[in-house]
Amino acid sequence: MKPYRVLVVDDSAFMRKIISDLIENDANFQVAATAANGREAIDKVNELSPDLVTMDVEMPEMNGLEALKIIMAQRPLPVIMLSGINEEGMKETILALEWGAFDFIRKPSISNSQDIISVGVALREQMNEAMLARKQREARASAYKTPELPAADVPSVPEPMQSPAKRIMEPIKKFPDPASKLVEKPKVKPEMNLAPDKNKGKSSPGRTAPESGSPQLGAKSAAALSKPASDTMKNRSKEEAKPALPDSKPVPQTSTGARNDPPSVAGDRKSSYTGLSKLVAVGCSTGGPRALKEFLEHIPADFPAPIVIVQHMPPNFTKSLAQRLNTFSPLEVSEAEQGMILRKGAAYIAPGGYHMRVVPAAGGQYSIDLTLGEARNGHRPSVDTLFESILPYTSLERHAVIMTGMGSDGAKMMKSLYDSGVTSTFAESEETCVVYGMPRSAVELHCVRHILPLQEIAPRLVQAVK
Missing domain, CATH: 3.40.50.2300 (Response regulator)
Structure with missing residues (x-):
């Protein structure tokens, strides 16, 4: 070769x-x-x-x-x-x-x-x-290519019927030059369900029918996406509503393994801490920043659960990623800090170089715990570490999502979650993944109930959580 x-x-x-x-x-x-x-x-x-x-x-x-x-x-x-x-x-x-x-x-x-x-x-x-x-x-x-016909006999194929494989060949069309028009999102194949049906006690591939009442979330206008955050009323009003957070760093372990006291995060809205009964955990790697943008900008501000996210990235880059995603998402998106109390309507991205875990906090709440443990599956932060940390919390309604990425990080612990009774599990389907590694590993373990193209994950998750 x-x-x-x-x-x-x-x-x-x-x-x-x-x-x-x-x-x-x-x-x-x-x-x-x-x-x-x-x-x-x-x-x-x-x-x-x-x-x-x-x-x-x-x-x-x-x-x-x-x-x-x-x-x-x-x-x-x-x-x-x-x-x-x-x-x-x-x-x-x-x-x-x-x-x-x-x-x-x-x-x-x-x-x-x-x-x-x-x-x-x-x-x-x-x-x-x-x-x-x-x-x-x-x-x-090649799999979607049809046999050639004589010119006079070639039927015209409407744009929505073109193959997903052909459409994914040019991923940049989803994120064009901000000065140019956005290209309309293609229609995609129906959702696949390859996980065992626990209610029937057997495993068989099939398609799940769309549930009634599925929310129809429209895409943002080209103008809203093309303008900087400071140029739009949405982001001005959003920034005014945000609490002022201190610019603090994750708290490392001491040489003895003891932890410093977690920073107190001033100005958080106390009302969003109470009654936490649902939690969403997300993992992704290569192609993740684009996937997270598509995912988070379609989660509404009144989402009744916190979202904790592991994106494989080196230190410092995750802060820039969180700031960028915060300009697009209705949620409050931030880089996670030691001791942060999880609240509804907020998303937390694990800082590069730290494992992130969800741990119980006073008053029946849950908080962020950052550690400097050994890399897991070659990564720190690791999706498996995050998923494993929520495994004991049976009183929480837990939802797990794996999107594009190399390797298999997250698949093993998604399987453990599924076997323990967590059936709200999602994976990005192959046709929209930049790299179909992490989702494939989870699908092969038969622990994914919803296999969806990227643009359908957020609407279906919102439906499942609400």
């Missing part, structure tokens, strides 16, 4: 050399060319048609974010962003993931050989997953 051809884009010649060497440590990949800025990258993508691009976020003349938008509009292909850890770089990385980048890695420290090695391992893993995801999309496209 010929190696996949990669374009390396970075304004630093030394960094281009480092990234090129890391890529070619895998015989399946070959660096076809390099570029020093986004404008050169666009020209070389059009000229060489590479299989994959690694793209620095911050570059002179044209940065990686601007180049990404043009590439994904003209010639979509997997793009892995390389991001610095400064605040602006992190914010632009989150935007890049929304606008079609496959994933990102942080740029390695050129003075630390071990850091360069670890970044190389992560980069090669992402490249292989990107090529695997492309093969799977092409296989789905």
Whole structure:
């Protein structure tokens, strides 16, 4: 098999050399060319048609974010962003993931050989997953392809009947240039249910009929999405209604394992703490920022449960992600802090580098517990750790969701939840996943009751919880 051809884009010649060497440590990949800025990258993508691009976020003349938008509009292909850890770089990385980048890695420290090695391992893993995801999309496209007919006999096919595999080939159409019009969401296949029916005591694949009274949640207008948060009445009024939260960091463990006292979060609305009887736990990885945006912007502000979320990300990036998602969602979205009391109408994203658990608190409440334990399934935070923490709380109505991501994190503990009686379990279906790894693992364990395309998960969850 010929190696996949990669374009390396970075304004630093030394960094281009480092990234090129890391890529070619895998015989399946070959660096076809390099570029020093986004404008050169666009020209070389059009000229060489590479299989994959690694793209620095911050570059002179044209940065990686601007180049990404043009590439994904003209010639979509997997793009892995390389991001610095400064605040602006992190914010632009989150935007890049929304606008079609496959994933990102942080740029390695050129003075630390071990850091360069670890970044190389992560980069090669992402490249292989990107090529695997492309093969799977092409296989789905072939499966839906119909035999060719003579020109006079070819029937016209309405747009809604085109295959999901064809529609998913250009994911950037869901997140276009903010100045352009949004593309109408495609219709998708009916929900699949592959989990055992506990009421009937047997397992058989089938389709579940839509329940009556399912809420019809309309998409936001293009104008609302295209404007910055400060330019819309929705976000101005939302910001005025939010309590002021201190800019505190997660509380680490001491060397003895003891914990510092959790920070007190001032200004929270006490009324939303009382009567907590429902909880939603969500896990995702590669492709997760885009999936979380679609998911959270369709959960109403009066949602009667807190949502706790694990998104695989390095430290610091999760704060930028939470801030970005908060501008779109009717919920209060924040990066979780040690000791936060869970409340209805709020979503909490586990900070990178910390496991997040739900623990009992005084007065029958529940709070966030952050720990620095060993990585689990290769991740910290881990979805399995979050799901495991809610396993004992049988008095809570629990709902579990797994969306796009590499690997199998979360599947094992979703199975444990399901076996203990939690039947409100959701997984994103293959046709909308950037990587169908974590959801597939859960489906194969027969613990998923609702297998849905991304845009149907939030409405069905709202229906189940309300």
